[in-house]
Amino acid sequence: MAAPLLSTALRGARGGRCFGTAGVLWKRAAPLGPMPNEDVDVDKLEVLEKYRSFARYWRQAERESREPRWWNTYRKHSDPPAEPQTDIGLPRVRLSRAKEIKERKRILRENHRNAEMERAARLRTVLIPLDDVRAEWERTSGPFHKQRVAKHCGVFRDLFQGATFTPWVALRVQYSQEDEHLVPVYYGNMVTPSEASSPPAVSYEADKGSLWTLLLTNPDGHLRDADSEYLHWLVTNIPGSDIKAGKEMCHYLSPFPAMGTGYHRFIFLLFKQHGPIDFSQDARPTPCYSLKMRTFSTFDFYRKHKDAMTPAGLAFFQCRWDSSVTSTFHQLLNMREPVFEFVRPPTYHPPQVKFPRHQPLRYLDRYRDTEEPTYGIY
Amino acid sequence: GIRFASTTASLKTETEVDTSENEVVAPNFTNRNPRNLEQMALARKERGWKTTWPKRDFWHRLRLERTQHYVEAFVERSNGDVVVSASTREWAIKRHLYSPKGVAACKNLGRVMAQRCLEAGINFVNFKAIIPWEHRCDSIQEFEKAMEEGGVVLREPRRIYR
Numbered sequence: 001m002a003a004p005l006l007s008t009a010l011r012g013a014r015g016g017r018c019f020g021t022a023g024v025l026w027k028r029a030a031p032l033g034p035m036p037n038e039d040v041d042v043d044k045l046e047v048l049e050k051y052r053s054f055a056r057y058w059r060q061a062e063r064e065s066r067e068p069r070w071w072n073t074y075r076k077h078s079d080p081p082a083e084p085q086t087d088i089g090l091p092r093v094r095l096s097r098a099k100e101i102k103e104r105k106r107i108l109r110e111n112h113r114n115a116e117m118e119r120a121a122r123l124r125t126v127l128i129p130l131d132d133v134r135a136e137w138e139r140t141s142g143p144f145h146k147q148r149v150a151k152h153c154g155v156f157r158d159l160f161q162g163a164t165f166t167p168w169v170a171l172r173v174q175y176s177q178e179d180e181h182l183v184p185v186y187y188g189n190m191v192t193p194s195e196a197s198s199p200p201a202v203s204y205e206a207d208k209g210s211l212w213t214l215l216l217t218n219p220d221g222h223l224r225d226a227d228s229e230y231l232h233w234l235v236t237n238i239p240g241s242d243i244k245a246g247k248e249m250c251h252y253l254s255p256f257p258a259m260g261t262g263y264h265r266f267i268f269l270l271f272k273q274h275g276p277i278d279f280s281q282d283a284r285p286t287p288c289y290s291l292k293m294r295t296f297s298t299f300d301f302y303r304k305h306k307d308a309m310t311p312a313g314l315a316f317f318q319c320r321w322d323s324s325v326t327s328t329f330h331q332l333l334n335m336r337e338p339v340f341e342f343v344r345p346p347t348y349h350p351p352q353v354k355f356p357r358h359q360p361l362r363y364l365d366r367y368r369d370t371e372e373p374t375y376g377i378y
Numbered sequence: 379g380i381r382f383a384s385t386t387a388s389l390k391t392e393t394e395v396d397t398s399e400n401e402v403v404a405p406n407f408t409n410r411n412p413r414n415l416e417q418m419a420l421a422r423k424e425r426g427w428k429t430t431w432p433k434r435d436f437w438h439r440l441r442l443e444r445t446q447h448y449v450e451a452f453v454e455r456s457n458g459d460v461v462v463s464a465s466t467r468e469w470a471i472k473r474h475l476y477s478p479k480g481v482a483a484c485k486n487l488g489r490v491m492a493q494r495c496l497e498a499g500i501n502f503v504n505f506k507a508i509i510p511w512e513h514r515c516d517s518i519q520e521f522e523k524a525m526e527e528g529g530v531v532l533r534e535p536r537r538i539y540r
Contacts, residue, residue: 054509059443066458079457107473114476121476124520128474128486130493136470145462149498152461154412188413188499219410226408261407262414291400318413318499334397340407342420 033070085156088302089165090272090310138170149187150314155267158219159229159298171270171313175200185268191317194324196266199233199252204270204313206241211273213309214238214246217298220264221257223291223338231296232266236279250284253294256328259321260340269298270313277308289332413499419535424456436504436534440491442521448478451491451521453503462498464491484517485524492528505532 040048051057068076111117120126137145143166150156156164173185175195183195202214216233232253238246257264282301284293302311329337352367361374415421416437423435432439434456443450450465464471464487466478471490475483495503505525508518525532 055512058509059445062441075457104469104473111473111476117476121480121482124482124485124516126474126476126482126486128471128489130489133470133474133490134493136473137468140469145494149461152412152455152459154410158410186497189497190499220414223403223407225404226410258407261409262418263411264409264414265411289397289400318411318417333400335400338403338407342418 083162086163087165088160088163088306088311090168090312092166092168142170143167146187146314150316153188153265153316155265155314155316159217159267159269160302161299165311165314167270167312167314169204169206169270169272169313171268171315172203173200173268173315185315185317187314187316189317190263191266191319192322192324193255193257193319193328194322196317196319197254197324202241202243202268204241208240210240211276212238212241212246212312213271213273213277213279214243215269215271215298215301216252216266217269217296218255218257218264218266219298221255221261222295223258225295227297229296229298230291230294231284232294234279234282234284236282237273237276247279249279249282250288250294251286253289253332254324254328255319256325256333257319257321258338258340259325260342261321262342263318263320265316266319267316268314269311271302271305271309272312273309275308277305279305289334291333417499419538421537423537432507436506438500438503438534439507440503440505440525440532441507442484442518444479444484444517446479449480449483449487449517451487453491453495453498453500462491462494462500464494481517481520485520488521488524489528492525492530495525495530496528500530502531502534504534 051060117126147164147166150167151164156162175183175185175191175198177183177195183191185191185200204212206212214233214235215231217229217231219229221230222228231250232255233248234250235243235246235248255264255266281304288294302309326337329335349366356363365373421437423437425435427434436456438453438455438461441452441454443452448466450467451463452460453462454460466472466475466483466487471487472478475486477483495501503525505522512518522532
């Protein structure tokens with residue numbers, strides 16, 4: 001890089017047209033970190049451990065591609081670096097680890113001695129009981145997986161402005177239909193508004209004498225302000241797991257995602273109360289069909305009561321428009337139904353240049369305000 | 379008499395105020411749900427990377443990793459974030475299996491993974507990130523069959539451009 005610059009400078013100095021080198025933007029400096037493959041000793045290639053298979057190489061390549069690098073990457077540009085997350089949930093209750101490991105090792109040893117299991121594995125007929133697996137998963141790694149999915153659906157970002165919690169309490173929410181069919185709500189599945197028209201059956205494990213709060217909110221559906229949510233259901237001071245015995249501050253309103261707006265998240269939050277709390281400020285009148293009264297902010301609500309309760313359970317579903325939403329708008333909310341249409345952002349064109357290189361004549365069409373195409377006119 | 383009339387009048391104004399303000403709707407609606415655009419097939423897929431393998435034009439990718447001792451399955455986004463995962467390292471699955479590697483483990487992992495994907499609302503996944511000559515082996519075929527039977531479609535819908 002230095003040699004061509006020097007020769008052009010000399011050519012300029014000797015005669016002919018002068019060539020200024022004031023436009024040099026780069027200067028040589030040491031790299032800001034280790035270069036890739038610096039640790040590979042090229043002289044001793046026979047001693048080096050080879051991959052011997054593509055699968056091993058690919059697994060290593062995938063792992064390396066996820067590593068953060070010191071040079072600028074697209075990942076650094078598109079994903080902002082993760083800030084340390086404040087944990088607002090319940091503290092983890094760790095049982096005796098040594099006993100747990102001993103018990104698990106015993107079970108695994110029994111499995112290995114079991115001839116039937118060995119035969120089933122060999123003949124590939126083994127089918128593990130999915131219900132038992134799910135029950136065990138809810139107890140062990142379920143909360144972490146639910147937290148991960150909720151983080152990707154933006155639940156913590158929109159409801160708590162970044163603060164996360166691990167939902168230790170398994171919240172089971174089921175909508176029952178007319179034909180005794182049950183529609184469960186897990187972490188992100190699809191439920192239609194007609195299925196969700198009546199309040200669901202909520203159950204969770206609770207100690208006797210503990211108080212809970214259940215909240216159903218929609219952070220996406222607000223028709224006036226993009227940053228606030230709609231409150232669909234608020235039941236407070238629930239003793240144990242009996243929802244009917246709790247005080248209903250805001251009665252249940254079925255979901256109403258407007259047509260054309262796509263999928264809305266409806267999030268069930270279960271808070272564990274440390275004692276009886278006075279929620280009279282959050283009480284809504286009994287038939288509350290005013291969207292202004294239903295406008296809600298979970299962050300402000302939680303901040304007001306954060307000393308007295310902690311989030312313990314989470315369940316959410318995705319919901320889109322269907323014909324029952326029209327009747328909700330017309331009958332319950334007493335308003336005309338809003339209909340929206342998806343508007344694409346305008347296509348990006350780089351800033352216009354006076355002498356574009358290797359561009360067709362329709363380059364000018366991209367920057368003209370009026371619609372005058374330069375092709376298809378003859 | 380008068381008081382009664384005034385209370386009824388105030389009740390009427392309350393219900394009118396209640397629902398008359400509902401009509402006011404902002405002309406532009408913003409949906410903050412990050413999964414909305416990809417569920418409506420309108421989100422962008424990373425269409426570059428055409429000269430490398432595996433490509434990154436997907437919303438969710440299913441990756442099966444078979445190591446010497448365990449089998450793991452991940453559903454991840456194009457930026458690398460894992461959304462749903464299942465592995466024979468987890469106690470819930472390991473306790474029911476004789477060996478945490480092999481065809482039987484892959485098959486049962488497929489069943490568990492399909493259940494977890496449907497619960498998380500992921501119905502379409504891209505399953506192209508498997509080495510072509512390894513695709514024919516029994517364990518990956520059983521895993522694929524178990525995912526299909528579980529209800530997950532191993533093909534992402536085409537993006538809507540117009």
